[in-house]
Amino acid sequence: xxxxxxxxxxxxxxxxxxxxxxxxxxxxxxxxxxxxxxxxxxxxxxxxxxxxxxxxxxxxxxxxxxxxxxxxxxxxxxxxxxxxxxxxxxxxxxxxxxxxxxxxxxxxxxxxxxxxxxxxxxxxxxxxxxxxxx
Amino acid sequence: xxxxxxxxxxxxxxxxxxxxxxxxxxxxxxxxxxxxxxxxxxxxxxxxxxxxxxxxxxxxxxxxxxxxxxxxxxxxxxxxxxxxxxxxxxxxxxxxxxxxxxxxxxxxxxxxxxxxxxxxxxxxxxxxxxxxxxxxxxxxxxxxxx
Numbered sequence: 001x002x003x004x005x006x007x008x009x010x011x012x013x014x015x016x017x018x019x020x021x022x023x024x025x026x027x028x029x030x031x032x033x034x035x036x037x038x039x040x041x042x043x044x045x046x047x048x049x050x051x052x053x054x055x056x057x058x059x060x061x062x063x064x065x066x067x068x069x070x071x072x073x074x075x076x077x078x079x080x081x082x083x084x085x086x087x088x089x090x091x092x093x094x095x096x097x098x099x100x101x102x103x104x105x106x107x108x109x110x111x112x113x114x115x116x117x118x119x120x121x122x123x124x125x126x127x128x129x130x131x132x133x134x
Numbered sequence: 135x136x137x138x139x140x141x142x143x144x145x146x147x148x149x150x151x152x153x154x155x156x157x158x159x160x161x162x163x164x165x166x167x168x169x170x171x172x173x174x175x176x177x178x179x180x181x182x183x184x185x186x187x188x189x190x191x192x193x194x195x196x197x198x199x200x201x202x203x204x205x206x207x208x209x210x211x212x213x214x215x216x217x218x219x220x221x222x223x224x225x226x227x228x229x230x231x232x233x234x235x236x237x238x239x240x241x242x243x244x245x246x247x248x249x250x251x252x253x254x255x256x257x258x259x260x261x262x263x264x265x266x267x268x269x270x271x272x273x274x275x276x277x278x279x280x
Contacts, residue, residue, distance in 0.1 A: 007143070014147055018154040025157070043170050050178070060181035090224050111171060113178040114225035116185035124186040124194075124221045 034133075035107055041076055042109040042131040045083065050127070056118040062087065062127065063118050064095040072099035073134065080134035089117050089125040097128070108132040169255065176255040176278045179225055179232065183276070184259075186221070194218055195236075199261045199272040202240035215245065222247040230254070231279035236261070238272040250279030 053070060056063035064087050073082045084099030102108045110130045117125035183194040192208050198218065200207035207214075218234070222245060226232045231248030261272045 007140075011143060011147065015150070018150060022154055022157060040170060043174050046174065058185065060178060061185050090221065111174070112227060113175050114182040115178060116182045121187045121190050122185045122193075124182055124225055126225065 031107075035109070038107065038109045038131065038133065041081065042083075042111055042129060045081075045131060046111055046113065046127070046129050049085065049129070050113075050115060061116045061118055061122055062125070067095050067098055070098065081131060082134045083129060083131040086128045087115070087117060087125055088128075089119065089123050091123075097130075099130075102130065102132045106132045172255040172278055172280075175227060176257045176276055179278070180257040180259060180274070180276045182225060183221075183234070188214065188217055194221065195261055195274060196263065198234070198236050198243055198245070199238065199263050199274070201243045202236055202238040202272055203263055203265050203270050218245050219247055227278075229280065233275075233277040233279065235275045235277075236272050237275075239270065248279070252280055254278045254280040 049070075050062060051059040054062045054064075054066050056066075067085065067087065070085065072084060073080060075081075082100055082102070084097045084101070086094065086096030086098070088094045108130050109132070110128070112126055112128045115125050115127045116122045186194055188194050188197050188209055197207065197209040197214050200209070201211055201214065209217075222232050222234065226248050229250075231246065231250035234245045236243045255278045257276045259274045261274055262269055263272065264270075
């Protein structure tokens, strides 16, 4: 093999390796940015559920009986988003999870936050949310 | 001329290497993890302790504040502390710790569950209670540790 051909071959391999590395890191970066956008929009969704959709009149005080009235699919910025929700009180009483199951191998965002649940009186509870792009 | 061509080839490869390394660094370092979920958790925790009632009509925060201001609080400390620590353990996310601290004229009242040294998020607030001497204020701080 001539030295000239060897040089060309090395240069080509060099170029190929860096192109592949660059492409894979770009895809990874896109995945990370997508996960961050999903996380941010899930936080906004959770706040809206706690302050409006499930609220028992006071923000952060939730009425579990309003859970079935939720629509578990919505359009955000031109994209469809689906989610499922559950509530649980300290005594182990549980409502849900309600909503569709996430498709297999889809990136989901799960959040678990403290809430106050209106039973006979306001009691401590937890709300779980899992959201994904449909 | 041939030597110059080799030199140019090596220089362009170095240029490519530096550019690619810079771009790789840019793509892989997207800054620190977002703090929003932790801020959301600590806000929810504060509001849950404020709204949830340990006995009808008395929230957990108010019951804790009374320990500092009243000689005869609605919920005695020996009942409040285990109940509050149980609630904090239930509400605290896994692998996290929570510190609840109230400061008033009567000193400091503190409850802590879980572990963790690094502060992830903090929520400060105030509570106003009526005492025999008039209205008194208590500073409340909830810290989420990880």
